[in-house]
Amino acid sequence: MTLFWIASIILIVMSIVLIALPIINKKSNHDEALRDELNKALYKDRLSELKEETEEGLVENQQDLIADLKQSLLDDIPNEAAKSEETSIHPLAVLIPSVVLVVALSYGMYAKFGAADAVKQWQDVSGNLPALSKKLMSPQSGELSTDEMEDLTLALRTRLYYEPNDSTGWLLLGRIALANRDVTTAIGSMKKAYELDNTNQDIQLGYAQALMLSQDDVDQDKARSLLGNLIQHDYVDIRVFSLLAFDAYQRKDFDAAVRYWSIMQQMIGPQDERYEMLSRSIENAQKQMGATSIKGTSVPVTISLADQVNTTDDAVVIVSVHTADGSPMPVAAARYPLGTFPRTVVLDDTNSMMQGRKLSQLEEYIVRVRLDSDGNVATKDGDWFGESETAKMGEPVEVIVDKQY
Known part of the structure; x- marks a missing residue:
């Protein structure tokens, strides 16, 4: 906000200077003098014309015409009161109200139409980015509410505007988009994160997860390639097998889906609450391929x-x-x-x-x-x-x- 106030003050000062210059440098009005000079020149020209016309015999009553011409000249000359009338208003009497009007109008219009509350909220949200990010990355802290997700998205977009090479920021933005089922934003954000750091396993997993939601075969092939690379590491995140199982089931490769779900069961153990859910998924896949019993096929x-x-x-x-x-x-x-x-x-x-x-x-x-x-x-x-x-x-x-x- 400090930068805003400084910028607004500079703009208002510039406006006041533009208003003050014409008032301070006011020039005298010489229109009356110029008109007198013009009338005199016209009078002399007309006298010369009357003289020539008289000599040619075109005019008989020269003196009467000269008298009329003099009377016209006198009628066109303003009286002394009008000529000497000058404004007695001091420049400050105009300048001060103008300055007050500019300041009041500028800040009044901003208060009415400038969305000051929205700007303040945006700055507060941007300052709260570390706390929101920590809550997103820590499941034990609870899920983010809809408003918190919107705030986090706004704060991340602001930060990424100023720090476009922050791979972690792009990863977080992609995860939020995944949670909101915004496939286009998720793929774009995860792709940007992957381009910045293609060795990070979390980014590879997030990118694969986003590509899995695409309807494009090329994107899905890329996702399988990423998952195939992840499965070769020393430690394999259980979400990798979950994505592989989901993909296999979608492709009606039920045998592969059962194998991946079985691996997940063996990784989490029967005490995990997800174990029964995986059993139901396995049973469903077995029914789809005509099997009547479930048997583990991996060690x-x-x-x-x-x-x-x-x-x-x-x-x-x-x-x-x-x-x-x-x-x-x-x-x-x-x-x-x-x-x-x-x-x-x-x-x-x-x-x-x-x-x-x-x-x-x-x-x-x-x-x-x-x-x-x-x-x-x-x-x-x-x-x-x-x-x-x-x-x-x-x-x-x-x-x-x-x-x-």
Whole structure:
């Protein structure tokens, strides 16, 4: 507001100067003098004409005409009172009311039509951006009301106008648009955030989520590509599987939808209130593809490290699923970067190692985890490992790495 008042004062001062200059620099009116000079010139010209006309015999009563001409000249000359009449109004008597009128009219019109209350609210909302952003990013703080969402949108747009390279701001704006089902704004905001920081997993996920709502096949293909990249990371957000399941169900790939929903169940566990909802979704998908029973077809493995385990930065995690009898030949295996622990990975039929034998065909199995320190799977000296108890297909497995070769 300080800038507004400074600017308004400068404009009003300029207006007052423009009004004051003509009043202060008022010039005298010489119209009467100029008219006298003109009348004298016309009188002399007419006398010359009368003289010529008299000499030519065209005029008989020259003196009478001269008398009439003199009388006309006297009638056209203003009397002394009119000539000497000059305004006695002082310039300040005009200037001061003009200044008061300009100031009163300017601020009065602004108070009436300038939306001062809206401007103040806009500035208050912009100042409240950190608190609103924190509440949006913290689910435990409760959901934002409709008015708070509108305020946050206004504050974000204001900030992004001045800081267009703020990827976090574009991400937040995209999330608000997603909540309001404003697909166009969501895609545009998430795309801008992705262009500014395409390595941020939250931005990749948000961009994929926005593209999933598009009716354009190209956008949806881009979303699947982003989700496919996210699923390769050490830690996979459960929302990635949710989007993949939603997409698979929309494409009537019910088998894939069941697989992703099953993975989600294994990640959250039966104690989570979303577990039953996912069960209903799985059951619905199974009915759509004609199945009568639900059976887990993937193996979720939670890996933890014992306190004495030492790792190197170039170590990798090798997870293998074996038959319940402990056969050294794995039915399925996968290799992951070291990452952080504890962590959960999921193996399915795509990780099968044997021709003609799928992981989902096992009824019981054990899981072995090895931290390979040199990147060579053929060598084991000094590697840390752990093994699970026997588990049934679909059951989550926990493995503690606590032994060393």
